Amino acid sequence: MQVIVIGGGASGLLASSMIAERGHDVTVLEKNEKTGKKLYITGKGRCNVTNDCSPSDFLENVVTNAKFIQSAIYGFPPEKTMETLENYGLRLTVERGNRVFPSSNKSSDVIKTLSKACDKAGVTTVLNAEVVSVAKNSDGKFEIKTRAGENYSSDAVVIATGGVSYPLTGSTGDGYAFAKSFGHGVVEPKPSLCPIWVKEKETAKELEGLSLKNVEANVFKDGRKIFSQFGEMMFTANGISGPVVLTISAEINKTDMKNIAVSIDLKPALTTDELDKRVLGDFGKYSNKEFKNALNDLLPKKLIPVIVRLSEIPEDTKVNLISSKMRKKLVNLLKNFTFNVLSLAPISEAVVTSGGINVKEINPKTFESKLVKNLFFIGEVLDVDAYTGGFNLQIAWSTAYAVSRALG
C-alpha cells in the first residue's frame, strides 16, 4: 500500500516508521523545514515522552474522551512506548511522578531517534511540503496537493497535523479543514493546559514571577466548589500559571467561563484554627512591630504588601493593637486568596488543544474515519486531551501504533 502521512510531528513520525516497518510504502509530508518542531520544545526542551503508569491510571489523566482512547492505550501502553523508543536506541529515565524523559535530557534526541527509525524503515520524508488539500478520486485513490504545486497519490492517508496551539511549530489546524472537506465534524478548539488571566490584573502584575509551592487552589463556579488541586503555581503579568493552574484550565475550558473564581489556600496543611494559632504566635513574637513587619515568618517577601493591603489592616498598626476580629479576617484571607477568572490565555499559548475531530466519526480501534475508507486521524488533531505528565505524547504514540496495526 502507498501511504501518505501528513505531518512529521510526534504521531506522524512514529506512525510513519511503524507503518513502513510493516512493509508499506510510506511518504511523510511535513510543512516545516524540519520535522518535530513541537517535540523540540516539549518538557522545557527535555521532552516528557510518556508517563510510566498502568493503562487504567493513564486513563484517569485523560480529560476529554477517555473512553474513546481506552482501546489505543491498552493496545500500546506507556511500557510499549518505552520499549519501542529503547529498541530504537533512545535511553530513558523515569523521574518523579512517573515522568519519562530521554536520559540525555534532550528533546532533540527523541526527534533524532524517530527520524533514524523512519530512515531505517525506508520512509520518504519530504520537508517544506505544506499540504493544502486532500481528496479521494473515483478510483478510491487519495490525491494530495501541496502549496508548492506538487501532487501526491496514495491508497491511504494518515492526518497527523496536530492541534492549534503554539502555531509557530507548524500546528495551525490544517487537519480540521481536511477533515471538514470529507464531511467530518470538528469540535470547537479551546485552549487547555494554559495560564489563566484574572480580573485582579494589578495584583497579579505586582506578584509577577512569584512562585508558590504546596498551595491548594479551589475552583468555584457560581459560588459552588467544582475542583481542587494541590501543588505549585506562579503569578504572571496577566494572571496565574504553573502546574496547578494548567490543570485547572483543562477543567474549566468547557464551561461558559463566567463567574469562575480560583481561591488559593496559602496554608493548606493547617486548618483555619491552627493557622489562627500560628498567626497569634507570630503576633506575640512581633508584638511591638508594625503589622507590615510581622509576616516575614509566614509569607514570601513579595506577597506581604499584597496580603497587608487586602487584609484592610493599616500597615503601620502596632501588632499588639490588632483585634482578634482583624486577625481572623487575615487568616481567612490566607486560606482564601481569591482571583476571579477573566479568561484563559489565548490558544496559541496553550500546551494542548482541547477539541478537534469529532471522535464519534472515528473508529477507536483503528483511528480510521467512519465516513471515508483508508483515511486516518492520529494525535492531537483528535478531540482528545490529557493533563501534563507525558500523557499527551502518549496519546500521539498510541494512536500512531493503532493505525500501523490497522494497516498492517
Ligand SMILES: Cc1cc2nc3c(=O)[nH]c(=O)nc-3n(C[C@H](O)[C@H](O)[C@H](O)COP(=O)(O)OP(=O)(O)OC[C@H]3O[C@@H](n4cnc5c(N)ncnc54)[C@H](O)[C@@H]3O)c2cc1C
Ligand atoms: C510548550 C509545550 C510543551 C509540551 N510538553 C509536553 C511534554 O513534555 N509531554 C507531553 O506528553 N506533551 C507535551 N506537549 C504536548 C505535545 O507536544 C503534543 O500533544 C504532541 O506534539 C502532539 O503530537 P501530534 O503529532 O499530534 O502533533 P505535532 O507534534 O504538533 O505535529 C504536527 C505536525 O504536522 C505538521 N503540519 C501541520 N499542518 C500541516 C500541513 N498542512 N502539511 C504538512 N504538515 C503539516 C506540523 O508542522 C507539525 O510538524 C507540549 C506542548 C507544548 C506546546
